Amino acid sequence: MRKRVVFLTLILSICLIFATGCFDDVSYLTIRFDSNDGTEITELQVESGEKLSRPENPVKEHYVFGGWYNGDTEWVFETDTVEKDMTLTAKWTPEVYSVTFKNYDGTELAKENVSYGSLPQYSATPEKPGNAQYSYAFARWVDENGQTVDLANIDKNIILTAEFTETLNKYKVTFKNGDEVLKEEQVEYGTTPTAPETNPSKAADVQYTYTFKGWDKEITAVTGEIVYNAVFTETLNKYKVTFKNGDEVLKEEQVEYGTTPTAPETNPSKAADVQYTYTFKGWDKEITAVTGEIVYNAVFTETLNKYKVTFKNGDEVLKEEQVEYGTTPTAPETNPSKAADVQYTYTFKGWDKEITAVTGEIVYNAVFTETLNKYKVTFKNGDEVLKEEQVGYGTMPTVPETNPTKDVDAENHYVFDGWDNELAEVTGEIVYNALFKAEAHVYTVDSSDDTFDYIVCSCGYRNETYSYDKTVTSARKELVVSASGLALVIEGATYASVEKMTINGVEISGEITSFAIPDEVKADKEHHGLQNVIVTVKDEQGYSHELRVPVILVTEEIKDLNGLNAALKGEGDEYAIYGYYKLVADLGAANYNGIQNGSSSAKWTNADGEYGFRGTFDGNGKSISAIIYNNGIFGIVGKGAYIKNLTVNSYSYANGRTILARTITEATLENITINVKSGSSNSYYAEGGVITALLSHSSRYVNVRIYSSSDLDTLFGFSYWNYNPNKPNTFENCTVEAKSIGGIICITTTANMAEPIVPIAGVEGLNVTLNKDAVAADNMTVGQAAVIELPELTEITSIVLENEEFTAYSFENGTLTINADAFAADQIGAKNFAVTGKNTQGLTVIFEITMTVELVAAPVTLDGTKEIVISEASEYAVDLGDYSGATVLGATFAGENATFAGDKLTLTDDFKADAEKHGNQTLVVTLEKYGSYYSVTVNVLVVTKAISTIDELTAATTAGTGNVVYGYYKLTQSVGSSGAWINVANNGNWINSDGSIGFRGTLDGSGFAVDGAFATHGLFGIIGNGAVVKNITFNVYYYQNGRQTLARSITGATIEDVTINIKSVYGTLDTTAEGGVITGLMSHTTHYKNVTINAEGKDLDTLFGKSYGNYKAEKANTFENCVVNAKSLAGLVHSNEVISAAGIDGLIVPQ
Secondary structure: OHHHHHHHHHHHHHHHHHHHHOOOOOOEEEEEEEOOOOOOOOOEEEEOOOEOOOOOOOOOOOEEEEEEEEOOEEOOOOOOEOOOOEEEEEEEEEOEEEEEEEOOOOOEEEEEEEEOOOOOOOOOOOOOOOOOOEEEEEEEEEOOOOOEOOHHHOOOOEEEEEEEEEEEOEEEEEEEEOOEEEEEEEEEOOOOOOOOOOOOOOOOOOOEEEEEEEEOOOOOOOOOOEEEEEEEEEEEOEEEEEEEEOOEEEEEEEEEOOOOOOOOOOOOOOOOOOOEEEEEEEEOOOOOOOOOOEEEEEEEEEEEOEEEEEEEEOOEEEEEEEEEOOOOOOOOOOOOOOOOOOOEEEEEEEEOOOOOOOOOOEEEEEEEEEEEOEEEEEEEEOOEEEEEEEEEOOOOOOOOOOOOOOOOOOOEEEEEEEEOOOOOOOOOOEEEEEEEEEEEOOEEEEOOOOOEEEEEEOOOOEOOOOOEEOOEOOOOEEEEOOOOOEOOOOOEOOOOEEEEEEEOOEEOOEEOOEEOOOHHHHHOHHHOEEEEEEEEEEOOOOOEEEEEEEEEEEOEEEOOHHHHHHHHOOOOOOOEEOOEEEEOOOEEOOOOOOOOOOOOOOOOOOOOOOOEEOOEEEEEEEEEEEEOOOOOOOOEEOOOOEEEEEEEEEEOEOOOOOOOEEEEEOOEEEEEEEEEOOEOOOOOOOOOOOOEEEEEEOOEEEEEEEEEOOEEEEOOOEOOOOOOOOOOOEEEOEEEEEOEEEEOEEOOOOOOOOOOEEOOOOOOOEEEEEEOOOEEOOOEEOOOOEEEEOOOEEEEEEEEEOOEEOOOEEEEOOEEEEOOOOOOHHHOEEEEEEEEEEEOOOOEEEEEEEEEEEOOOEEEEEEEEEEEEOOOOOEEEOOOHHHOOOEEEEEEEOOEEEEEEOOEEEOOHHHHHOHHHOEEEEEEEEEEEOOEEEEEEEEEEEEOEEEOOHHHHHHHHOOOOOOEEOOEEEEOOOEEEEEEEEOOOOOOOOOOOOOOOEEOOEEEOOOOEEEEEEOOOOOOEEEOOOOEEEEEEEEEOOEOOOOOOOEEEEEOOEEEEEEEEEOOEOOOOOOOOOOOOOEEEEEEOOEEEEEEEEEEEEEEEEOOOEOOOOOOHHHOOEEEOEEEEEEEEEEOEEOOOEEOOOOOOOEEOOO
């Protein structure tokens, strides 16, 4: 070995001598000096490798020269040598001057040093207090000579004094008449104001008349605000008082306000008339102190006259009394009567004249009505009265319209045989009785009742001692028509023997315990489904009965996709599929695209519903999952079809596609759920729709639910003018939830029809809810209203905030306004409003509005990062420094509202469990301190787990069933050993093209090391998007083919400040085998920074292993300051061939 080193040294020496002899020419370089607006310096010519002579320093007014710089590095003339042409640039430092600010009275306001070209930091506006006569405003800064100074151009030490302008004060002078302002003006100090030109007046009131006297104070020169009030002289009023008797004036005089008048000495009188006598009673109002003109009128008492009134029945006086004039008399309490005679009965009718108000003496005579006598005639059936009426004397009675009957008995039934008396004219009361003839019963079986059979006579008599309960309580049994050895169990009804069985009129051979469906019935698929097997049985008494045993004829049980497609295929244009099909398993998958069942290019309109699937499809609560094209699952669905109890998961929904059928006519769809799992469509003017691609007519949709997170086109597609609005579908309890939906159906294009889409809003039984994207509103400040524009909405029906109805808002013309008083200072933070409204189509729209409610608070950002390590605790200390102990009004953490009290942050169980949110987060605490508000921002590092053992580390990087690991993990010490086996598998797809699986959190080594034998899967198995591995050393033992340090693959991650020390290598490394220093298979779109691989004296295979052709150059990794220290490195990765690692920016590898 020593001889080899000597030999290599000799060869290198010879090469160096040869190279020195080949370059004898002298090279001169040009050095230019950019003085940066200073005095010009002449450029220099210098030999390569020589030092520069320092030129004289340039000069620049108001600046101090700070040296020559090559870029950002100062040139050291004593040591630096020239290697190429270059320009050295002068660096200048502005001169600094002392600036003193003084107020008008010489008081020093501030003193500071100011660099030339910079403004002073002092920016306050000085003040000079005003007095009663003058006010002062700051005007300018002046120097010692009284000259104005430009603060942006200070070029010497200077004292600046504030100068002010003075303004003569004005004061408001007001002249008032009571509350009325007569004149108001601003009058300068020392000036005497002028009164209004016109004297004020005051309206007279009830008591006084007013005359202007002057002002309440003397008008003098103004020294401040002042109000002058008008003053008036009062004169007492007098009023006329009159006493009258009718039109006659008894007394009239003028009386002063407040004085009580006196009545006339003699009382007035009024002459009696025919109706009344009059007596003086007094005056029409109380005599009181005068408050205005008044008239007192004499009032009299009236006495009414009386007259005699007589009531008579013939010559008999029934009542006689004196009645007041104008009063209506009352008749006797008991009506008069007149005795009946042989021919008539008499009834009181009234009086011979109308009873009216009395105007003089009067006599009233009784009047009577005559009634012809009648007699009772009765028709009876035994004790039952069939008819009873009063018949006029001499009139022939009529018999009942319906002949009477007599109830049957156990032996006989009876026939009507006439009446016991001959009919004749009425001469008095009479009774006619019915007569009957007996006939014996004859019995047969009556099966007309749904529940019981009876034995009855032809007369209708039923023997109550016999009944047969033919109720079958057996559950409806499914009979698969292709099966043999079928059996029925009859529950409920009893029988002695079975005579025969039939179904659809076809007799079934075999026994009730073992039979097969007849071929004729098998072939008659149109009648499969709900049926009854008619079982004829005999009872113990020998009577025959038919029992209806409920069954379902199942044409086929569909177990797999082949069976589904075979059942629904359809042949030719005029095909029809009948039968009852039952799904007995969940079918398909997200990527299955093999459903393309029966359709008809000629008969798809199916106007009468005679084509297509016309049977029953019972989904049985199972599901079909697939990519479904333009024929849907069923192709054409025709009249009488019944599709029920089915869930369809549709993937890759797109323009031109549908889910159930091309067309549906006169069918029933019940309990159907359609989940549009992926894809969307908003193409209304081409074939394709959610339920059908072309149209649906006269069909009934019950409990049909459609769910999609994306845009949908229409329910029933594009009809090419074939949609008939006179054949509408009906909906019961149907729902659509989607981001948007165009309508029910599109009839044609807009070129043929202005509005071709049938609206979906307002359809009875169909509830449509649109899931609008969340609206991120601008922040709201407490005490100020927030305005959010929602132009697509016509109303908001509800807003829910934190599970409670929110009402502090208004909505008008598409603008939502959150009231200014909606939130108090202690209610700040992030808000998520759940909004329900109506859009311009009348559809329900639901969405979230996210908004942060904040105070006007001074922003404060604390230095450094606070660290929290997740534990079983719920509260974690976070020191707010100078703001600790202040009143907390609200807090947000990780962009969501949080609880912060007593310098402790509360982490919810949900946050602690959601490792994706761990790592660097921001805590913002809004608080009040000494009457001021502050928004304090704290950087917080949330550590999912502090790791101190190798077992804890491998547990942290192990993925669960979702194949993803999130979180922030931090080493607290070095872990592992040379014998530690490190092999953390991830069951996801290692290609991981979108980086969605694998370790996606952060591992912070904190400068510590992991020692071990890193095997087939490495420490992480798979590393995905957003992952960070940093500040860590890996000491790798027993490195060999098939092994890697970090993972099988890495996609979209950051690897920073990482050292990999290959401690030992076993065997010869093969680049064509899986395995590499960093990954075993590949790495894509990952940034490697400050990564060092140490394998001195060792041959390494590749950095990223063997990709089996999956490595993509367009997804290349990037490198920054990365080094491989090894004897050799075969390449970057093996992808069909070894790709070299040489020449990659930021990566230094052994040559």
